[in-house]
Amino acid sequence: VKVAVDQGLCIASGECALAAPDLFAQDAAGIAYTKADTVPDGREDVAEEAMHACPAAAIRAER
C-alpha cells in the first residue's frame, strides 16, 4: 500500500501523526508528510486509520 499527503489540503491538525507516528510526521509549520511512500507490511490498518482520522481528507492510499 502506498500513502501520500496532499499538502495543499493539509490543515496541520496532527491527527495522522497521532494515529500512526511511525508512518506520518509534521514539519516545523505542522504540515504532514509520510515517513516512507510504502506502508510496511502489517501496518496497513494503521495507515487506513490515519487516513480516516484526517479531518481534511488530505491522505490518499492506493494499493
Add this chain to the structure above:
Amino acid sequence: MTVATPIPTINLPWTDPRLSEDPPAVLNPIREMGPVVLNEAHDQYTVTTYAGVTEALGDGERFDSESLRPIHMDLFGGVTMEMIDDKQRHGEIRGVWSKAFRRDSVANLRELTESVLDERLTPLIERVRAGETVEALTTSIRSIPTIMIAHLLDLDPAVHEDFSRWSDQQIALITGALDESARGERLREEGRAATRAMNAHVAKEIKDRQANPADDLISMMANSDIGLEERDQVAGVTQLVQAGNETTARAMAHALVVFAQHPEQREMMRRDRSLIGPAIEELLRWETIVQWTSRTVVEDTELAGVPVPKGGVLALMLGAANRDPARWENPDAFDITRPRQNHLSFSFGVHACLGLNLTRLELDCYLNRLLDTIPEWQLAEEPDYDGTFLVRGPGRVVVTA
C-alpha cells in the same frame, strides 16, 4: 552590519465599521505593506498572509494561545482544549470527542440533519414559495445549528429553546470581545450572564450523565477519564455549543447572499450537485466568518521573516490570508471552480475547528434543499453586516422567490 527595517504601522480599531462592511477593501492594502504590521490601536502584530498565519498557527511552541484566555474565560467560564498548547495534553482532551467528529462518524448524521432542516428550514421555504418576503436569519437559520448540537448532546427538547436563547445572547461576548470601550464591557457582561445560565444547566446534565451514561457528547465528556475538573468539562460542552452555532448560522446566511449575487454559479451548482462541495469551500474562503484569531509570541523570534518580541500579541487575519494573491489566483473573485486547496476558515494547526465536517454536512444538506425548492431566490434588501467582524456575517437576510 544589517539594519533592521522598521515594522510598518497602522492604527485600525477592530470595531471600525469598514471592516465589517468590506474586510478586503481594508485589509488588502495592509497586506501590501508587508506580511506583519503593528496595529497601534491594539498593540497587535497583524499578520495578513497565508504563509505568515499558518506559520503562527502551526507552531504552538513559538506561538501559544495565551492571548485568547480572557475571551475564553468570558465565553466558556473555564479552560477549554483551545487554550492547551501542550500537544500530548491537547490530544487527550480533543480525544474525548475526536472520534465523534471524524468524517466517517459525521457522515452518519445526514438523516438527523435532514430532520432538523424539515423542522426549521421547511417553514421558511414554504413561505417564500407562497410569495412572501421573509427575513431568513432570525426566523429560521439561526436555530438550525443550535438544534443540531442540542440533538448531539441529547438534550431534552424542552430546553432546546433555552439553549438557542443563551447561545444567541452569548453573541454579545463575541461582538464585544474586540471592543475596548465601555460599550464592549456592557456587551460582555450581557454575554457572561448567558454563559452562567448555560453552564449551570450543563453542570446539571454532566452530573446526570455520570449517573446515567449514554452515547451522547455530554456523556462522553462526563465519563472521560482524563482528569478534567468539572469546571473545565462544563466549559468544554459550552464551547461546543457556542463554536458551531453562530459560525454555521452565519455561513448559511452568507450562502443566501453570495449565491443570490452569483446566479450563474448557483445555476451551475443546481445542475451539477458535485459542485456543492467545492462551492462550500469557496463560500467559506470568500466570506471568511472568523476574521481574527490570536496567539502570543513565546520567545523573541521571527514570523514570516519579521522579528517579533516575546510577549507580543499576534492578530492573525484569517480572512485576509484567504484573499492572499500568493496563494490564490485572482483571490477577490468568487469562483466555485477553483482548484481545491485548503483555506483558513476553520483555522489551522492542532486547534483547527473540531466540527468542520459537521459544518460541511449541514451546509451540503442546506444548499441541496434550497436548490431543490427555491433555486432562484433573490434578496429583497441589501445585506447589512451589522458591525460584525470577529464572527462576521449579515445581520438580516431578506429573501423572496
